[in-house]
Amino acid sequence: MDIQSLAKDIPSQGEQSLEGIEFINNAEQYLTFVLGNEQFAIDILCVEEIRNWERPTQIPNSPNYVKGVINMRGIIVPIIDLRMKFGIGQCTYTVTTVVVVLTIEVEHKSKVIGFVVDAVSDVLNAEADDIKKAPAFGGSIPPEFITGLVNQDTNVVTLLTPEALYKIEKHQIDGCNQ
Template identity: 35%
Template sequence: MAVAAITETRQYLTFKLTEEVFAVDVAEVREILEYSTITKVPRTPLFMRGVINLRGSVVPVVDLRLKFGMPATEPTINTCIIVVEIDLAEDQLVLGMLADSVQEVFELAPESIEPAPRLGTKLDTAFIAGMGKYLEQFIMILDTDRIFSAAELAEVQPEVAVANG
């Protein structure tokens, strides 16, 4: 979802990782859960914190702070799990993302969204759909389908099958 693909006013859920504010399209969010016990799964990528039981379904939980090169999330009273749906080739993966806190839901018009900055050729910013300007601050709008590479998602998906077996 590049800025050019954002042609209408949309609602975004904002959340914090350390002191940075990020946002995802509300349409991609299934629900927000209080932090609960996460069952660690051996031999998974560092950012993969484990799995949770969501009404009988096994849902992998990732630590976005680790994925983005920040220190690991230390659970507090405000820590939550944002459950999103990620589009794969012909399927959808339900995934939990740890967040330090959820802020608010707000609407943002396309003209309030700038393209993601180009940070050189070695840094991949494809996962940033754009930079939204809201209340005089910039908010990184994430493209949940592009945060993780296909290879990373392939590493996460088999764990779900193993956990179900």
């Protein structure tokens, strides 16, 4: 095939060729992940990277859900175990355990923080109309951490508020096996 034949397939200015691109839509996108038997999601625009679980450097006298810190290309990143923070069942670290590293805007500054989750699932597309307000029924997750709920097939996915997750406070939660 010669260059002239190939040039005929290139769209002209103003012409758009978007065949096969199905990921473009008006929905918000969320990275879904698993904690115990529950599905959660976080705004995908906050996700910096997904890393394999590695034992971080521990920080003395920190809450039990603060696993420590890692050095990520010169940035010191605190690592929080969300299962422990939310009191969701017993924690064990397996081959599917990962750290989701987020960049979050807190008090007009970008902060980087990592969250240990059992496994990453998928990308969820949710229209604003699909997101339902979470009922205040007194679960283990404080309401300020929850943006809303979305039905996905037969599951309910809890959307988390990235900015609220950065707040580290003391909790009385049982330990975790590493």
